[in-house]
Amino acid sequence: MAHCCQHHPPEKHQSAKFKTALWIALLLNLGMFLIEVFGGAHIGSTSLWADALDFLGDSVNYIISIFALGMSLYWRATVALLKGLTMGIFALIVLLKVLWSIFYGMAPEAMTMGAIGFMGLMANLISALVLFAFRDGDANMKSVWLCSRNDAIGNCAIMLAALGVFGTQSIWPDLVVASIMAFLGLTAAWSVTQQSLQERRDSQVIQSRRAD
Numbered sequence: 001m002a003h004c005c006q007h008h009p010p011e012k013h014q015s016a017k018f019k020t021a022l023w024i025a026l027l028l029n030l031g032m033f034l035i036e037v038f039g040g041a042h043i044g045s046t047s048l049w050a051d052a053l054d055f056l057g058d059s060v061n062y063i064i065s066i067f068a069l070g071m072s073l074y075w076r077a078t079v080a081l082l083k084g085l086t087m088g089i090f091a092l093i094v095l096l097k098v099l100w101s102i103f104y105g106m107a108p109e110a111m112t113m114g115a116i117g118f119m120g121l122m123a124n125l126i127s128a129l130v131l132f133a134f135r136d137g138d139a140n141m142k143s144v145w146l147c148s149r150n151d152a153i154g155n156c157a158i159m160l161a162a163l164g165v166f167g168t169q170s171i172w173p174d175l176v177v178a179s180i181m182a183f184l185g186l187t188a189a190w191s192v193t194q195q196s197l198q199e200r201r202d203s204q205v206i207q208s209r210r211a212d
Contacts (some may be wrong), residue, residue, distance in 0.1 A: 017133075019066060025127040026062035032123045035129045039116045045108035046101055047161050047174045048116055050181035054151050054164045057087050057188065058127075058198070074207075077199035080192055088189035094182040098175050108174055110166035117158030124152040154181055 033055035040048030055190040064076060071079075157177050164173025 017148045021130040022062050022066050023134075024130050026059055026066065027063065028123040028127055029059040032120050033059060036116060037121065039112065043109040043112045044101075044106055045113045045116075045174055046094060046097050046105070046178035047158055047181065048108075048113060049097065050058035050091075050178040050185065051117070051120060051154050051158055053087060053090050053094065053182065053185040054154055055123075056187075057083065057091060057185070058088075072074065072203065074200055076204035077196045077203065081196035081200065084189045084191075084193035084196055087185055088193065091182045091185040091189055094178060094185070098179050098182065101171060101175055105171050105175075107169055108162075110162045113165065113174070114159050114162030117155050117162055120158065121152055124155055128152065156174050157181070 033052050034046045036052035036055065038053065040046065055094070060079070064079055064083075157180075161173040161177040
């Protein structure tokens with residue numbers, strides 16, 4: 001899942017259909033981000049927070065793809081840098097919550113946790129479906145489709161964790177899945193941040209050469 005958070009410079013001549021598909025995926029991902037953040041807080045599920053990290057990263061990917069068409073490399077990289085920093089902070093918050101939950105947490109409500117995980121799976125499957133036609137397009141088109149497809153794996157992990165919580169009445173299935181997903185989110189944030197900083201430097205070098 002981590003590689004899906006890489007951003008790619010969008011093509012200037014993307015089709016209207018692709019933009020429509022991106023808008024659908026964006027709204028689905030933003031909606032699920034909010035549902036998992038508030039739902040996870042309400043029922044005490046750390047893994048839902050961790051999965052929300054993926055939805056946040058995907059949402060920014062779609063925003064970049066939709067709105068960054070006319071931006072220079074420097075500003076696209078700046079947006080991606082903010083994304084990487086935000087993802088990193090959120091991943092650290094999730095890991096801190098895992099540590100807190102080890103000592104003070106209680107098992108989340110498994111049925112609600114599984115239901116929200118299923119909603120996330122449906123959101124990713126719908127996103128993958130509307131983007132399916134563009135899977136063989138340029139790097140940007142292909143990456144956003146792969147992202148939705150692979151993130152469905154995370155939603156399946158949430159549902160398995162919910163099943164584990166239901167069967168054991170223990171918090172550990174939730175915390176194990178949350179830790180894995182938060183770690184993947186943290187590594188993705190590091191990768192995006194490093195790439196963004198490099199692209200900002202490259203764009204400044206190009207601009208200075210043009211000025212000369």
